[in-house]
Amino acid sequence: MTEPEPTGRLRVLHDGVDAHWFRCLAVAAAVVLVAATVVKFAADPFAVNRDSALFQHAGWYITQGATPYVDFWDLKPPLIYAVTTLLALLSGGNMAVLHVLSVFVAVLAVYSGVVLVGVLTHRLTDDGFAAVVAGLTMFVVPTVYAFPASGIRPKYFAFCFGAAALLLAIEDRPALAGVAAATSAGFWQLGGGLAILVVAMGFQRGGWRAAGRTVAGGLAVAVAVIGPFVAAGLAIPLFVETVLAPVYGVEGYTVAGRLLAVVVEIGIGGVAFLAVGAYGWLRGLATDRRRYWWVALGGVGYTGQIFLEMQGAIELILLFSFLSVGVGIIVAHAELPSRRWRVVAVVALLALAGGYWAAAPVTPLKDDLEETQAELDGPKYEELPPIPEGAPSMQTIYWEKQRPEMCHYRFGEKQRAFEARMGGDLTKSQCGQWPFEEPPREWLLGGLV
Numbered sequence: 001m002t003e004p005e006p007t008g009r010l011r012v013l014h015d016g017v018d019a020h021w022f023r024c025l026a027v028a029a030a031v032v033l034v035a036a037t038v039v040k041f042a043a044d045p046f047a048v049n050r051d052s053a054l055f056q057h058a059g060w061y062i063t064q065g066a067t068p069y070v071d072f073w074d075l076k077p078p079l080i081y082a083v084t085t086l087l088a089l090l091s092g093g094n095m096a097v098l099h100v101l102s103v104f105v106a107v108l109a110v111y112s113g114v115v116l117v118g119v120l121t122h123r124l125t126d127d128g129f130a131a132v133v134a135g136l137t138m139f140v141v142p143t144v145y146a147f148p149a150s151g152i153r154p155k156y157f158a159f160c161f162g163a164a165a166l167l168l169a170i171e172d173r174p175a176l177a178g179v180a181a182a183t184s185a186g187f188w189q190l191g192g193g194l195a196i197l198v199v200a201m202g203f204q205r206g207g208w209r210a211a212g213r214t215v216a217g218g219l220a221v222a223v224a225v226i227g228p229f230v231a232a233g234l235a236i237p238l239f240v241e242t243v244l245a246p247v248y249g250v251e252g253y254t255v256a257g258r259l260l261a262v263v264v265e266i267g268i269g270g271v272a273f274l275a276v277g278a279y280g281w282l283r284g285l286a287t288d289r290r291r292y293w294w295v296a297l298g299g300v301g302y303t304g305q306i307f308l309e310m311q312g313a314i315e316l317i318l319l320f321s322f323l324s325v326g327v328g329i330i331v332a333h334a335e336l337p338s339r340r341w342r343v344v345a346v347v348a349l350l351a352l353a354g355g356y357w358a359a360a361p362v363t364p365l366k367d368d369l370e371e372t373q374a375e376l377d378g379p380k381y382e383e384l385p386p387i388p389e390g391a392p393s394m395q396t397i398y399w400e401k402q403r404p405e406m407c408h409y410r411f412g413e414k415q416r417a418f419e420a421r422m423g424g425d426l427t428k429s430q431c432g433q434w435p436f437e438e439p440p441r442e443w444l445l446g447g448l449v
Helices: 006-019 021-043 050-063 079-091 095-125 128-140 143-150 154-170 174-187 189-231 235-248 255-287 289-307 313-332 337-359 364-377 394-399 413-422 440-448
Strands: none
Touching: 006 021, 006 128, 006 337, 021 095, 021 128, 021 143, 050 079, 050 095, 050 394, 079 095, 079 154, 079 174, 095 128, 095 143, 095 154, 095 289, 095 313, 128 143, 128 255, 128 313, 128 337, 143 313, 154 174, 154 189, 154 289, 154 313, 174 189, 189 235, 189 289, 189 313, 235 413, 255 289, 255 313, 255 337, 255 364, 289 313, 313 337
């Protein structure tokens, strides 16, 4: 019996993946994430990212009686602290155990998001092979699989619940879509864009009734998250740090400098990923506008995010999900398996390029672009107070289980710039004070009028 030609073997493989798409996606995503996490953790055991150290330490700090947004300053919404507080309780106060639990949960959140992107693509295209390609395309940017080993971040959960919201919306479950989208925003403010999108999707699919149910689901989550802060008299600290600070703390930049920053962070392969995914959006609109409009709208909206916040490739994880669905659309509408495999080859090449850009020991082009970008942008803030002398690192605070006397101890650039702009003090013991002379109600009404 003669062996099939290579093209025949690829056809058999294609059909097998198409028939068992969910199993293939689930296993492949698990292999990538587990392997990346084990390798990175083994290379630098218990290394914790500065931001992750804050989230994890704050979870432990809350179990010791600390008040969020008062005893520690942060601009992220509160749901991440619900997670890290629970993990801190499960760890029994052991910070090493807390870190391992945080890494596990971070990996699980990213894994769930990747699988949900694949399931979303399958529901949208009814194509198993396209679903697998779309889900695994999330790994084109190394940040997605490499960062969870350094600890927990709210963006992983925003990605996971955001993908769930889109899936629930196209499955005509508007109330749950609203719940998932609001949960995404409860981890990261930029998840709010998904909340608006799923309301529009609900309206298209079920009219005002479905849109209303989507809004109701989102409001239920908002009440559940914000209600306890209002009841405890913490509405103002929550508003100041999660709403005002991100608005008033936006970095200064030039358009050219910001575009170069995107190239620096995601690499040439990442830029090509943007182009391929965007082509998928256009292909979808040309094929069936009523089915695919929201993919293009969401993708364009989150592309514009680069002008709001861009402090690393992980900032674009919601955009990556729309780009991956765009790649899935290209695959689904490629008639011949050989053309589908060409898309797979392109994705694999982009993933290799992304890995080289992120981890290569010598990257002269990247270094040159970083220098040019810094020259174009100039200083990020007009006034940036220095970190107080003798302030310990975030990692030291975490591992030593310190209870800082100052509510500012992460000392990120945005929080330092915000305090400087508002005339605040980086060494104060409690945060969250109203920064304006006008009382909150008058200030808000004046802004509306």
